[in-house]
Amino acid sequence: MAKERRFSTLLHRKATRLGRRNWFGLKWDVWSVVTLAAFAFLTFFVVYPLVSLLLNSFYDQTGKLTLGNYWEFLRLKYYYSALFNSFKISILATLFAVLIGLPLAYLSTRYQIRGKGALNILVILSLMSPPFIGAYSWILLLGNNGVITRLLHSIGIPFTSIYGWQGIVFVFALQFYPHIYLYVSGALRTADSSLEEAAESLGMPAWRRLLTVTLPLVLPTLSAGTLLVFMESFADFGTPMLLGQGYKVMPVLAYEQFINEMGGNMSMASTVSALMIVCSTLALFVQRFVSSRKNYATSGMRIAKVKPLSRKKSWLFTIIAFVPASISILPQATVIYTSFLERKGPVFHRGFSLDSYIQIGYKVQKAITNTFSFSLMAMGIIIVMGVLISYVLVRRASRLTAFLDGLIMIPYIIPGTVLGISLIIAFNKPPIILTGTWIIIVIAYVARKISYTVRSSVGILQQLDRSVEEASISLGVPPMKTFFKTTVRLMIPGVMSGAIISWVAVINELSTSIVLYHGATATISVSIYSEVFSSNYGTGAALATILSVCTIISLIIANCLSRDSRTIA
Structure with a gap:
């Protein structure tokens, strides 16, 4: 009887505990x-x-339920061109970020180049500032009256300015390639080298091993980095606003509809914003689909060794690695340098001063x-x-x-x-x-x-x-x-x-x-x-x-x- 009472008590306590939880x-x-x-x-x-x-995007200015906002967006080039422009800039910026970040990550993890610590610091420093500050710095360097623009003109090289969609892509690529570099570097350092060694033992050329063995191994990580670059390029407002000069993208369009229509057509700003949410979510699903279809697992027991290089190759690879890192850090150096320049109004002069800080x-x-x-x-x-x-x-x-x-x-x-x-x-x-x-x-x-x-x-x-x-x-x-x-x-x-x-x-x-x-x-x-x-x-x-x-x-x-x-x- 005592055992039965004890068993009953345990059942009661368990039922009580379960009763305290919902489904x-x-x-x-x-x-x-x-x-x-x-x-x-x-x-x-x-x-x-x-x-x-989202609900506001389905109402017109009079408060009537309608799909007219979306129809107007699809019908008028002023609106739908901003969507194409956003995809164009984001895709190109992502592509160039991969073309910079992926080889840089491979060089720094697979070869014994000089100054890896300094390289990592430069890459991280170039990532830490917001893109709009980078855009502003490049205006000082490559704007209509920029330092580098004047230098190019003085030696007879024709160059207009950084303004336009090309400049936006340029700034985004240099700003966001560190995402690719950091993601892929981490993946390459922990990737199992046995598959690469097996491919090499079968006589596979180095470029083919890279494309068919190494890249598939880091593809999930690479896709995560590319998604981050794409979404940050797609969502950024400051850089297109500063460099676009009339080149509309979705964040700029949403902002302009918002500030221009504070007393009127707020629904169009809502429509543009709703479409941006759809595009961002779609990009996330595409990345998840790609990474799930091409997902490879290794034991990670044999980490790839860093290959030694001859003196000439070591210096060559070091220079190749430091070129993009040095260019991408220029905005930081430019901002700090120009903040101490003497100026009269908007024009900088020779000499240093604390007037800007004052x-x-x-x-x-x-x-x-x-x-x-x-x-x-x-x-x-x-x-x-x-x-x-x-x-x-x-x-x-x-x-x-x-x-x-x-x-x-x-x-x-x-x-x-x-x-x-x-x-x-x-x-x-x-x-x-x-x-x-x-x-x-x-x-x-x-x-x-x-x-x-x-x-x-x-x-x-x-x-x-x-x-x-x-x-x-x-x-x-x-x-x-x-x-x-x-x-x-x-x-x-x-x-x-x-x-x-x-x-x-x-x-x-x-x-x-x-x-x-x-x-x-x-x-x-x-x-x-x-x-x-x-x-x-x-x-x-x-x-x-x-x-x-x-x-x-x-x-x-x-x-x-x-x-x-x-x-x-």
Whole structure:
């Protein structure tokens, strides 16, 4: 009888535990509150604005339900040409980024070239600044009156300027090829060399081994890098706006429809934005399809050895590797150099001066304050949410948390211009009006950049053994106290490294800020954009230098923290 009662009691307890979970597998405890709060935030500030934007695209100016906006987009060349232009620029930029990044990654991982550390630093430095600063720097170098333009003219080489679609592709390719380089380099370093050695032993030429063996092995990683380049090229607003000179692409078209139609046809801005969402999602599915069809796995037990080279070949390959890296770093050097040049109005003169920095001290001081205050507030929210959400995703995995993980990544694949317009459509009327306030900017930053912190936090949490937490609980420490005093402390290096990457992305954000700012809420990136358009290149360079220095310091800190996290792991 005692055994039967004990068995009955166990069944009752199990039934009670099951009864506390719904069909999603969500256990009703403090972590269920965290999960529901995360869902509430993402639903209210991501899903609801995007749904509002999509619905708004089906209404005309009078509020009548119609498909006329889409028909007008497909009928008028002014609209549909922007879509073709966006695909043209994004595809070409991706192609050239692959042509630069892939050979560079192969050279640096397979051959003993000189200065690999310096090469990696140059590549990362060229990636860290936002594209619109690169575009501005290339205007100073290759614009109508640029330094290199004047030099080419002086030696009789005909060159017009960097303006136009060719210049946009040029800037994008040099800005984004580091994505390809970093992705492929990592894959090549860990790829199993046995297949390449087997192909070589069968007499296969080197070029054929590269095409038929090596490339298929890194194709999933390469496709992920190409997707990132394509989507960043497709979504970027600043570079086409600065260099396009009338060459319309989708982000510029959406922005112009938005600012020109504040009292009228907002529905066309919604239509353009909706089509951008469709295109971004389609690109993601294409990448997933390609990588799933061509996915190869190796044991990784035999890592390829770095091949030694003769002195001449070593110098030749080193020069070939450093050429694109040196060219891509020119914008950074140009911005810093010109910020200290003496100037009179928009014209630079010989000699150095701090006038540009003195001028920004009283001209755009508010923008500097806004940038760091908005970013610090956003980072505080991102860190707290990132830690809690990552714990839910890893330690409380269920169908519901898997869905939450997908929601977090939605803002990552959506262009910043689209997110900004959707937030204004959603919160530009009662009962909640956030348009024109700093609150909506901070919310946009959190929604758009939290994925970096969540991903890094998930990564380090997956490396932490559950036994540490279980040991703490078994000693009588409550679960929540164990989380804050043990788990969070072990997560700090990974959390902070991801948070600093989010910080870098936030302080350099233009696409969202340019849509959401309102006079007193302008940021540094918006001010740089405004200064360049008003030909105040000196103050623009000084502001860009401030962003660059902050980015460099942040990346150094992130690198130190990532080393600490590897040590802990």
